[in-house]
Amino acid sequence: MTRTACLLALCAIAPAWGQDLDTLLRDADRYRMSADNLQVETLVQTYHASGELDKERRYTVFAQAGRQSLVLMQSPAEQGQKVLMLGDDFWLLMPNSQRPLRITPMQKLLGDASTGDIATLSWSGDYRAELVGEEPCQPNEAARQCLHLSLHATRKGVTYSRIELWLGKTRHEPVRADLYVQSDKLAKQARFTLDKARSTVTDMILTDQLNKQKETRVSYQSRKPRSIPDTWLNPMFLVRNPSLD
Amino acid sequence: MTCLPPLWRRAACALAALLAATPSQADDPAWHGVLRTYWQGGRAANAGPLAAADAAGLAISPPSTLNSEAQLQGALMLGGAQLRVEALARQRRRSGEDEQGRMQFNEAQLSGGSGPWQWTVGKKVLSWDVGQGFRPNDLVQQETRRSLLNLPLEGRSMLLGEYFSAERAWSLAAVNPTARRSATGGSEPALAARVYQRDGDADWHGFARLGAHTGASVGAAAAWVVNESLELHASARYLRHHDTLRHSADSPPLSASNPWLNQRQGSARQWLIGGSWTTAEQISLLLEAWRDDTAPSAADWRGWAARNAELSRYAAAGAPAMAVAGNQAWQAQMFPTSGNLRRDSLFARLSWTHDGWQPTLDALYHPQDGGLMLTAALSWQGDRLKLEAGLRRHAGPASALIRQLPQRSQAYAWLEWAY
Numbered sequence: 001m002t003r004t005a006c007l008l009a010l011c012a013i014a015p016a017w018g019q020d021l022d023t024l025l026r027d028a029d030r031y032r033m034s035a036d037n038l039q040v041e042t043l044v045q046t047y048h049a050s051g052e053l054d055k056e057r058r059y060t061v062f063a064q065a066g067r068q069s070l071v072l073m074q075s076p077a078e079q080g081q082k083v084l085m086l087g088d089d090f091w092l093l094m095p096n097s098q099r100p101l102r103i104t105p106m107q108k109l110l111g112d113a114s115t116g117d118i119a120t121l122s123w124s125g126d127y128r129a130e131l132v133g134e135e136p137c138q139p140n141e142a143a144r145q146c147l148h149l150s151l152h153a154t155r156k157g158v159t160y161s162r163i164e165l166w167l168g169k170t171r172h173e174p175v176r177a178d179l180y181v182q183s184d185k186l187a188k189q190a191r192f193t194l195d196k197a198r199s200t201v202t203d204m205i206l207t208d209q210l211n212k213q214k215e216t217r218v219s220y221q222s223r224k225p226r227s228i229p230d231t232w233l234n235p236m237f238l239v240r241n242p243s244l245d
Numbered sequence: 246m247t248c249l250p251p252l253w254r255r256a257a258c259a260l261a262a263l264l265a266a267t268p269s270q271a272d273d274p275a276w277h278g279v280l281r282t283y284w285q286g287g288r289a290a291n292a293g294p295l296a297a298a299d300a301a302g303l304a305i306s307p308p309s310t311l312n313s314e315a316q317l318q319g320a321l322m323l324g325g326a327q328l329r330v331e332a333l334a335r336q337r338r339r340s341g342e343d344e345q346g347r348m349q350f351n352e353a354q355l356s357g358g359s360g361p362w363q364w365t366v367g368k369k370v371l372s373w374d375v376g377q378g379f380r381p382n383d384l385v386q387q388e389t390r391r392s393l394l395n396l397p398l399e400g401r402s403m404l405l406g407e408y409f410s411a412e413r414a415w416s417l418a419a420v421n422p423t424a425r426r427s428a429t430g431g432s433e434p435a436l437a438a439r440v441y442q443r444d445g446d447a448d449w450h451g452f453a454r455l456g457a458h459t460g461a462s463v464g465a466a467a468a469w470v471v472n473e474s475l476e477l478h479a480s481a482r483y484l485r486h487h488d489t490l491r492h493s494a495d496s497p498p499l500s501a502s503n504p505w506l507n508q509r510q511g512s513a514r515q516w517l518i519g520g521s522w523t524t525a526e527q528i529s530l531l532l533e534a535w536r537d538d539t540a541p542s543a544a545d546w547r548g549w550a551a552r553n554a555e556l557s558r559y560a561a562a563g564a565p566a567m568a569v570a571g572n573q574a575w576q577a578q579m580f581p582t583s584g585n586l587r588r589d590s591l592f593a594r595l596s597w598t599h600d601g602w603q604p605t606l607d608a609l610y611h612p613q614d615g616g617l618m619l620t621a622a623l624s625w626q627g628d629r630l631k632l633e634a635g636l637r638r639h640a641g642p643a644s645a646l647i648r649q650l651p652q653r654s655q656a657y658a659w660l661e662w663a664y
Contacts, residue, residue, distance in 0.1 A: 055601070055628045076629050076663035079277045080318075089446055089470065096397060098386075099372040102448055105473040106523040156473060181525050182473060211600065231361060235448075236414035236441050239372075240356065240363065240407070243320065243327055 021129040021149070027172035028165070029122040031194065031201045032220070036065040039226035042118055043219040054214070059118050060244075062228050067126070069119035070232060072244060083108070083115045084235050088157025090115075091235040100235035105157050116159025117188075117206065117218060123165070126158050127151035137166055137175045146175050160187065174201060185210070276319030280662045283394060284311050286340075287655035290639075295553075295651050298573035307652075308340045316397060318352070326357035333397060352400045358407075365405040370398045371418065373439055373452065374480055375468045378592035378609065379535045379585065381482040381515035382464040384439075384454045385420050387431030391592070391609060393620070393637055393655055401431060414441040426457040429488045429507050433457055446470045452482070458509060460485040474522055481516040487539040490578060492548065498555055499568050505578045513538035519592075531594040540585040543613065546646060549579050577651060586646050587611040601626050609647075616645030624659075633659040 040061040046054045058074040066087070073081040080095025090108050091100040108115050120126075130150045137146040146166040153161045162180040167173065177190040186209045193203040201220065208214040231237045232244065286309030290296050318331035331352040338344045354367030372388055374380035379390055385401055401420050408415040416439045424434045434457040442449045452464040464482030471477055489510050496504035519533030541549070553576060560569040580586065594607040602625050609618040622635030637655040639647045 076277060077626060077631070079663065086443075089443070096395065097372055098370045098398070099374075102375075102468040102470060102476060102478075104470050104476050104521075104523055106525060107476075107529070183525060185525070187525075230411040231409045234409050234411060234414055235443075236407075236416075237363075237409045240365070241320070241329060242356075243322065 021131060022124060024147070024149070024167065024172055025124040025127070025129050025151075028167050028174050029124050031173050031192070031199070032204075033063060033121040034200065034223055035225040037225060037227040038063045038121070039224050040121070040220055041222045043217075043221055044118065045217045045219070047215045047217070049214065061119050061121075062226060062232070063119065063121050064228060064233070068233055070228065070238075070244075071115055071119045080241075082238055083119065084233065084238060085115070085119055085157075086233060088155055090157070091238075093235065093238050098239050098241075100239060105159070108159065114159055117204075117216075120159060123151055123163065126153060126155050127163065128154050129165075132164075134169070135166065137168070145169055147172070171198070173198065179206075276317070278315065278317040278664055280313075280315050280664070281660065282311070282313045283657060283659040285309065285394065285655065285657045287652040290648070290651060290653040295573055295577050295649065298570040298577070308342070310340070311338045312336070316351075323355070326355050329354050329356065331397070331400075349399065351397055354400070361409045363407045363409065365403070365407075368400040368402050369405065370400040371403065371405070372398070373450070375448075375450070375466045375478040376480055376517045376519055376533060376535075377531055377594065378519070378533045378590070379515075379517050379537065381480050381517060381535075381537070382450065382452045382466050384435070384437040384452055384462075384464075385418055385431070391607075391618075393635065393657055394659070412443040415439075416441075428457075433459060433488075435459075456486075459487060464515075474524065475520060476522075477518075477520040479516070479518045482514070484513045484515070484539070486511060487513045489539060489541070492552065498552075499559055499564060499572055500575070503575050503578070504572075505575055510539075515539065527598040529594075529596050529598070531592075533592040535585075535590055535592075537585040537588055537590075540581075540588045541579060542588065545579075549576065552576065580650060587613055587616070589613060611641075611646065614642065614645040616641040616647030618647050629663045631659070631661040631663070633657075633661075 040063060042059045042061055044057045044059065046056075048054050056075070057078065060072040060074055062070040067085070068087070069085040071083040071085070073079065082093040084091040084093070084100070085108070088105070090103045090105065092103045092107070093100050128151070130152070132148040132150050134145045135148045136142045137144045147169055149165045149167065151163040151165055160179040161182045162184065164178040166175045166177065168175055173194060174192040176192065178186055179188045179190060181187045188209060189207045191205045192201045193205070194200065195202045200223070203220070204218040206216040206218065208216065232242075287307070313336045315334045316331065320327050320329040329352060330350060332348065332350050334346070334348045336344060336346045350368060352368055352370060354365050354369045356363065356365040358364055371385040373384055373386070374382035377390070380388070385403070386398065388398060402422065404419040404422060406417050418437045420437055421428065421432055421434045424432055426434060428434065436455045438453045440451045447467055447469040450466040452466070454462045456462075462482055462484040464480065466478070466480035468476065468478040486509050488507050490505045491508045493504045493506050496502075515535070515537045517533060517535035519531065521529060521531045523529040553573070556569050556572050556576070560566065589612055591610040591612065592607070594605060596603055596605040602623070604623045605621070607620045610616070617640040618637065619640055620635060620637040622633060624631065624633035635657050639650055639653055641647055
């Protein structure tokens with residue numbers, strides 16, 4: 001009886017959302033990608049299961065329209081490293097070799113917060129969304145209801161092949177997500193923190209499901225609109241170590 | 246600073262001098278540096294044609310060394326141009342020798358440009374080509390591959406002009422413009438050109454080089470990401486002429502001077518194919534195979550072995566031991582420091598990245614004689630600190646060329662602090 005009622009409820013809301021799922025995803029994207037072309041200063045802190053800080057990394061991300069991103073590693077241990085992501089194509093530039101290395105999507109996954117986690121600030125265009133239904137925003141908290149979307153990758157180069165995403169019902173802000181890799185294994189769980197005005201995601205907290213419940217906090221410390229020249233998106237230009245300020 | 250060991254103290258002094266020379270940039274995140282110390286040692290081969298020379302104290306097998314380095318790199322704007330510098334202060338202590346110190350600029354270049362047109366003048370690291378174990382089209386840097394230690398590269402002097410669009414790049418370099426025409430290898434004056442084209446999931450490269458005395462060579466390379474885990478790459482080059490070491494036909498069996506001379510040889514081909522496969526568990530496997538016609542041929546090595554046997558006969562017949570040992574030491578020159586021992590090689594590398602740790606295992610195999618060079622290493626990368634240690638072992642049949650190398654095994658330990 002309960003199952004029938006749920007199905008009927010889902011049938012009732014599905015047509016209403018069906019045509020607008022893309023709009024809904026774009027709404028959610030705006031909480032992280034507030035303009036088409038952005039410069040984002042990002043701090044990534046990784047914690048042990050005990051809560052002790054393990055390591056800290058700083059990145060400058062140039063997120064550009066058309067799924068183009070350039071990530072500059074700013075921490076001492078990684079200084080000079082760059083990752084260029086142009087759609088499904090990726091290059092790694094190491095300061096010692098001065099030579100762009102073409103890397104696979106799997107190599108992009110390396111690290112606690114993969115380059116994909118840091119550089120990818122949007123879902124629309126990369127994923128086909130299905131509405132699963134209305135569910136509690138947190139598994140153990142029935143008071144607040146969210147929209148549960150199931151996202152399936154439409155491109156081969158995305159970091160996660162499937163994302164289960166929970167959005168606020170009214171403003172469509174991202175609340176939490178389960179991130180699955182190609183083997184359909186749950187790799188990470190994400191929680192999103194908004195600023196006081198509830199207009200921008202300030203932190204994404206990733207709990208690693210494959211590695212001892214390690215927690216990684218991705219803090220978006222500043223965002224400003226910034227279009228970078230086309231040449232910066234040429235891997236051979238980047239080996240010149242140009243001034244990218 | 247007085248509590249520091251002498252090596253570190255001197256390195257720190259050198260670093261302080263570098264920082265003092267750039268006071269306004271020292272706190273700038275564009276300026277950063279590395280302090281590192283590393284030890285490298287090995288066990289000399291106790292058999293083989295060169296063991297006697299090594300035993301006679303002619304240092305064919307390098308002694309263990311302890312190095313301390315301070316490295317500073319950064320850039321500053323001078324009007325519309327950028328001055329980029331990488332300076333290195335190194336203190337080296339070889340066992341049984343006095344300490345040696347030196348400072349060098351690995352890079353010191355002025356660069357600028359307008360829109361898609363860019364230029365560079367000075368000393369610069371310029372690495373081209375695809376591949377890991379061997380790079381036929383690394384026309385400018387001519388970087389040593391498969392070295393035990395991953396040391397910073399020292400750039401080449403050049404005038405470089407480049408043009409960039411979103412998907413294409415043209416580069417033309419006049420390399421070592423002030424060097425002697427007879428200089429060899431990466432020191433030879435040359436014009437080198439590259440065109441790069443991005444084509445979806447593939448990168449295409451075309452190369453050309455005109456050396457002052459080796460003449461023209463052309464090449465091409467590609468890297469292709471096949472799917473989310475697999476990357477394939479290939480590179481090929483044709484050389485009109487190449488330099489190689491030849492034993493002087495005029496020299497007597499027991500020579501009083503080095504009988505090995507650099508000579509220009511005829512045409513040669515070099516090629517490499519390879520691929521890497523990476524799993525979601527961050528395990529990566531690299532496989533490569535290559536052919537290098539500029540390496541000594543099987544006949545060259547047979548001649549080398551015959552000469553070793555002849556020197557042994559002289560020793561047995563009562564020839565002066567030091568004269569024989571000296572000639573045996575010259576024989577070691579056939580072991581190239583940066584090229585290939587054999588013309589055909591296979592290379593495999595297995596690595597796993599996990600939680601800051603990276604164990605790696607690699608193997609270089611020569612199918613002609615079964616020689617095997619095995620290297621195992623373990624590294625850990627923290628926020629600023631990097632630790633690494635490794636071991637290399639030369640294995641295979643006793644007749645294999647790799648087994649004739651002066652060292653049977655090598656080890657290293659590495660500590661690095663980034664600031």
